[in-house]
Amino acid sequence: MLFGxxxxxxxxxxxxxxxxxxxxxxxxxxxxxxASMDLPVLVDFWAPWCGPCKQLTPxxxxxxxxxxxxxxxxxxxxxxxxxxxxxxxxQSVPMVFGFIQGQPVNAFVGxxxxxxxxxxxxxxxxxxxxxxxDAIDVPxxxxxxxxxxANGDLNIAQGVYVQILTQDELNVQAYxxxxxxFIAGGQLEHAQEMIGEAPPEIAKDPAFEAARTALDLAANAxxxxxxxxLTEKLxxxxxxxQTRFDLAExxxxxxxxxxxxxxxxxxxxxxxxxEDEKARKQLLKFFDAxxxxxxxxxxxxxxxxxxxxx
Numbered sequence: 001m002l003f004g005x006x007x008x009x010x011x012x013x014x015x016x017x018x019x020x021x022x023x024x025x026x027x028x029x030x031x032x033x034x035a036s037m038d039l040p041v042l043v044d045f046w047a048p049w050c051g052p053c054k055q056l057t058p059x060x061x062x063x064x065x066x067x068x069x070x071x072x073x074x075x076x077x078x079x080x081x082x083x084x085x086x087x088x089x090x091q092s093v094p095m096v097f098g099f100i101q102g103q104p105v106n107a108f109v110g111x112x113x114x115x116x117x118x119x120x121x122x123x124x125x126x127x128x129x130x131x132x133x134d135a136i137d138v139p140x141x142x143x144x145x146x147x148x149x150a151n152g153d154l155n156i157a158q159g160v161y162v163q164i165l166t167q168d169e170l171n172v173q174a175y176x177x178x179x180x181x182f183i184a185g186g187q188l189e190h191a192q193e194m195i196g197e198a199p200p201e202i203a204k205d206p207a208f209e210a211a212r213t214a215l216d217l218a219a220n221a222x223x224x225x226x227x228x229x230l231t232e233k234l235x236x237x238x239x240x241x242q243t244r245f246d247l248a249e250x251x252x253x254x255x256x257x258x259x260x261x262x263x264x265x266x267x268x269x270x271x272x273x274x275e276d277e278k279a280r281k282q283l284l285k286f287f288d289a290x291x292x293x294x295x296x297x298x299x300x301x302x303x304x305x306x307x308x309x310x
Contacts, residue, residue: 020061023074024081032074036099040071040124043097043104045090047078052111053094060096063117070125089169091178091197092190097162098124107162108155110187116155138164142173146293149181157181170201176211180291183211183218191215207291214289221253241267241274245282252286261286261300269307280304 252260
């Protein structure tokens, strides 16, 4: 399991009550699954060594109490109850699931603000008022998550991907999609954990390698000062392909992906054969890292075709 490196940190235990309480292997079915038949139950998976968990705990408790009894919060220590973490394929902590009618229907990962948690709770309450949830339509859910990721709606994308993985733990698109949400959100440590602990069935898929490439590119982000120096150097000599290439890599890693693509296409326009088509090969890595569903991939491929066949 992917729970990071242990540190000497502790979270003071809070007193149990009817709204916020600790849960474990022995009472999870009763206090979470059965209880969620009546009210939505949030389950906060945490660990004593987890710094972000310590940040999330008081915020989520406050949001749950502010909901006025519309939801409950169960806190599960994964060190004491690893079976529960394994059953729900927890990839990183803190991770919060929302249970309705005995089933996990939504989730989020990492520290969130009270406003974000309150919105999450509101969604659960609305879902609880509808009919008992059926098994999700995986193709439709994947398309929804991909669109959310492309639009920068990372919380929505994460929730959908986690929901799919709960139903189908070896779904490659959901697993790699979740990695991409971490990369997009700057949570590179979470992404690296998922890369390192990927099941063999997923690790051998080309989509997984593309996600690994995306992480490698993001991990090499330069400072703003370094980008400024490369930009100035290129202004002095626009024919310096290596500087333009370095700038493209830096821009992509820093999140300026469209400009990074344009810089590589400019190299190809000026000298396609430069260093054994180095720019074109790197551009294809960019496309792999973005994924086929990203609008920048389609737009970039059109620009490349225009240059190559004009």
